[in-house]
Amino acid sequence: MIPVIPALLGVLLAFLPAPQAQARDRAVVGGRPVDAAEHPWVVALASRDRFGDTRSGQFCGGALVGVRTVITAAHCLSQEVLGVAHAEVDDLHVISGRNDLGEDTGREVKVGKKWINPGYDTGTNAGDIAVLTLDEAMPGGSTITMAGSGDRGYTPGSAAEVYGWGDISGNGDYAPQLRAAEVDMLEDSACARAYPNRSEGAFDKDSMVCAGVAEGGRDACQGDSGGPLVAHGKVVGLVSWGAGCGEEGRPGVYTRVSAVASLVREHSG
The missing domain is CATH 2.40.10.10 (Trypsin-like serine proteases)
Known part of the structure; x- marks a missing residue:
């Protein structure tokens, strides 16, 4: 299991090697530009x-x-x-x-x-x-409205989007323009299986939620921790942690907004 790395920040990250584990400061990989004014x-x-x-x-x-x-x-x-x-x-x-x-x-x-x-x-x-x-x-x-407990946005399989201005490749390529990536809300059990080693963090279904795609390639990455995960028009999560950027079998983990x-x-x- 790859160990957790510290938060990697802003412009400084452009001069560092590609991260190999936790993104405590994550942004959007595999996304598309969107209009920030909208x-x-x-x-x-x-x-x-x-x-x-x-x-x-x-x-x-x-x-x-x-x-x-x-x-x-x-x-x-x-x-x-x-x-x-x-x-x-x-x-x-x-x-x-x-x-x-x-x-x-x-x-x-x-x-x-x-x-x-x-x-x-x-x-x-x-x-x-x-x-x-x-x-x-x-x-x-x-x-934007915060999702409450039982909101349909938390239903596994629901389409969601994560937003950010950060690394679009996992290699320190920071986007100047706001981007969004389409991901799916995942079963809690899938997230628990993805992160069995507490050295990376401990998935807690009551306070966290996972989102990603089975094949990888769309995820949060360095540069946008705290950014919103949105499903059905409400913010359901905030970018929190995970391993790598868009790796298969390594979904992003988000603070469950309904819990806070x-x-x-x-x-x-």
Whole structure:
């Protein structure tokens, strides 16, 4: 079993060898370009102080679930990812509607408050959720609904899409434009079989969900942890962890949004 690797970030990844295991900072492989203006609820997390001006400082993704509320992965705000404690990052922004991260289109709003799940387990990857409260409200029509328990989007075999601006090949080829990849929601048992070794993380059906395709080739990869997995018009998952990028038999593992929706509402601004 290939060991888990640390989070690989933003532009820095373009200079590193291709990852060989866990994508704690994942994006879209095997996808297609989509218009960010038509998907304003897909947001990029950005810090130019930490990651430079290239790609607007993007390092993770998120989903706009309220006019001032973004959900993302807890590990995106870890010191492992940011290089410093999150409290030291003064220029954390979210970007909506920006097709090309090298431009200044769309909206860029500063994050005013951060809540990072204290129950997040870095060993198993359970509880990988954070809530960001924005300083300014986004337009009401730019949000997406969180799926609740029993939502049909969780039905195995349902078509879903994962969104991101990151690595499109697993070799550090970062896309400047928002992309989406079509995947299928998978049985919990299939995910448990795919990740039997706890050194890679531990699949928990109550807090996680899997998505992918049997033959591989479409998945999340480096550059977009926290990005949304959407099925039947609702966000059902957030990119969290997995092994490799689009490998056969290695589906992406996502935070199950229905399991954390109450926490999101509790900590929303």
